[in-house]
Amino acid sequence: MxxxxxxxxxxxxxxxxxxxxxxxxxxxxxxxxxxxxxxxxxxxxxxxxxxxxxxxxxxxxxxxxxxxxxxxxxxxxxxxxxxxxxxxxxxxxxxxxxxxxxxxxxxxxxxxxxxxxxxxxxxxxxxxxxxxxxxxxxxxxxxxxxxxxxxxxxxxxxxxKGAAAARKAFKPLGAVADGVFMTRNLVSEPANTLYPESMAKECQTLRKLGVKVEILNEARMTKLGMGALLGVGQGSRRESQLVIMRWQGAGERTKPLAFVGKGVTFDTGGISLKPGPGMDMMKWDMGGAGAVIGLMKALSGRKAKANVVGVVGLVENMPDGNAQRPGDIVTSMSGQTIEILNTDAEGRLVLADALWYTQDRFKPQFMVNLATLTGAIIISLGHEHAGMFSNNDELCQQLLEAGAEVDEKVWRMPLNDAYDKKLNCAIADMKNIGGRDAGSITAAQFLQRYINKVPWAHLDIAGTAWADDSKPTVPKGATGWGVRLLDRLVNNHYERK
Incomplete structure (x- = not known):
């Protein structure tokens, strides 16, 4: 059209x-x-x-x-x-x-x-x-x-009247729409065509917009000690990937903004196998990574005056003779060890290494990660809000305001020591689950164990990445949720004017 x-x-x-x-x-x-x-x-x-x-x-x-x-x-x-x-x-x-x-x-x-x-x-x-x-x-x-x-x-x-001025105002909006469409396309693709390596190739298409793209394969991640991420993908014949995308729109000395996405291109649950009904929808368990990729397209397409890093961990969670087992203990890039009690709580393992890598290498102003992380967030918030967990009040307020402006709303959820203790483990530094109660919160607490002093927000988008009903600007299916929110966040607070 x-x-x-x-x-x-x-x-x-x-x-x-x-x-x-x-x-x-x-x-x-x-x-x-x-x-x-x-x-x-x-x-x-x-x-x-x-x-x-x-x-x-x-x-x-x-x-x-x-x-x-x-x-x-x-x-x-x-x-x-x-x-x-x-x-x-x-x-x-x-x-x-x-x-x-x-x-x-x-x-x-x-x-x-x-x-x-x-x-x-x-x-x-x-x-x-x-x-x-x-x-x-x-x-x-x-x-x-x-x-x-x-x-x-x-x-x-x-x-x-004054069409020329309106066309000028539309140009950056058109670039954001291109980013939204890229995310919708990625989330809509079936898992037999979109898997870690092919998704990494989609990231490479952003080079024509000036984005620097770097891909780490399993050998390089093994050298870095990314045992948490690699453990998730070891049951798949598809090689896991970590993709780093960099947009340099501000001065060299300006610290970057960092966005990190969970990219499980298909999630069977692994050995902790999911029920058959509805498993087909697990093709969109890479929605967080899809949003980060679409955001990088939007920001580069409109020539955003900010330095931005996008990092996505891409894996496929499959059961086979080499798959990770309940009871296994893995060592993350941070050196912390994790007992795997449920192989279907895999997204947090991917993010643990991706977040640690991002903060360690880039020293960003802040990190925001997006993930279709827990079904529990849908029980809490339905499909109208994404769950927001953060260690920084200012970043939270900025996200709340940006979300209200673009109708991609977030709702802040709690984090505290009482929830964190549920992850304590007798034989490793932590478990990868904290029990049935407060599942979204304990998942966020797990991620926070991989955050140092950098301002950070975790957005659980399990209820917003896909829609069964349409809205005026969002046809049913893949929503592209997160691209407009984070573009507005950058535009409102972090670009040179």
Whole structure:
């Protein structure tokens, strides 16, 4: 689908989307259309329950006096409620409503709103961004899909006075969308095509954007003493990988920001085998690594003025004669030993070595790791928030605010010594599980044992990396969760302005 931003001109075909404020108040384009249609739009509102509330829509087919095939009125709510996120959702929801309608083109009128919390240029860019995010589909393996089952919309045009400024505002948003799409693609791929080595090759595609990419194979990780990570993958014929991606957008002396991702490309649970039903979804147990890779694409694509390191540990957790066993003891890169009581608690083992390596080599300003780590976080928070665990209040607040801005929300969870003691072990430095109770917290406590004094946050995204229901800018399936959140974090607080 092609998305463009142009100067205003009422279209002669396709669908035309206009904003309506709470109470059925038309903006400038709506007033012109209502007059041209001899009040048809006003009559449609009076004959419906549409009141211009945020998220409401009213579709008017073939109104007289208007060249467009249909007019879709989109509720904006009160003027003071109109902000960047509101318009992104309007654009995305409008596309979703019209994508199967038969129309090939959509024109969205972006009119000034007095009292809005976003300027007209960024507002138009946000409408375009929302439609672009909503247009994502993963159809590459669907060879018999009929034309009538495919989206009919091929072009979206956002019209606004001052289109050049809006196009400039859209450019970095388009780069972020590219990063989101890369994450969605990676998370959607089946495990027979996406495994540690092929995922590492996907990271190498970022070199064309200026990202430096380094790949450590099993031999190099063995020399570094990464026994925790390597133990997870020893039952797979796929070689484990550690990928380091570096974007240098600030001065050489500026410490980097570090993002670390769990990348279990398929998780059977290992010897502690998962139940068969639902195991197919364990292809997205690399969602944390996917988010880090997409973030690096977004930041490099928009030329972020920050130094950023992305590190992903890529493994496949399989059962075979060489697989790690319950009761094994492994030595992590930090020198700490771990008794493996459950081979299905493997993500924390991957992250233990990846986090230690990252802080030891790069001495970052902070580290944020992402992982589809525990099912327990879904029991706690459902699918609306990711669990956030941290040793730093300032970093937590920054993540909370960024998440609220882009609708990738996080909720802070506790960490303390009482939970940490559950990991104590009689024959090693720690166990890899702490029992059934507080499973997400003890998993985070495990990770914290591999953090020195660097500010750190762990995001458990098990409930947000995949969605069974769509949202305005997020089709069901792989969500790309985390790319927009962390891009906003960097943009708000860590770039040279």
């Amino acid at each position: 092609k998305t463009t931003i142009t100067e205003p001109k009422i279209p002669n075909s396709g669908a035309l989307v206009i904003g309506v404020l709470k109470g059925g108040v038309f903006l400038s384009t709506g007033k012109k259309l209502d007059k041209a249609s001899n009040g048809a739009l006003s009559k449609a509102i009076k004959g419906s329950r549409f009141m211009g509330g945020n998220g409401q829509f009213l579709d008017v087919i073939a109104p007289a006096g208007i060249g467009a095939d249909r007019v879709l009125m989109a509720g904006l709510g009160e003027a003071k409620e109109v902000k960047q996120g509101t318009l992104e959702n309007v654009g995305g929801a409008a596309l979703q409503r019209l994508s199967g309608s038969g129309v090939k083109s959509i024109t969205i009128a972006c009119d000034p709103v007095k009292g809005a919390k976003v300027d007209i240029g960024l507002g138009a860019a946000s409408l375009a961004y929302g439609t672009h995010l909503a247009s994502y589909r993963f159809d590459k393996y669907r060879t018999t899909l009929k034309a009538k089952d495919k989206p009919s919309v091929t072009t979206v045009t956002v019209q606004v």
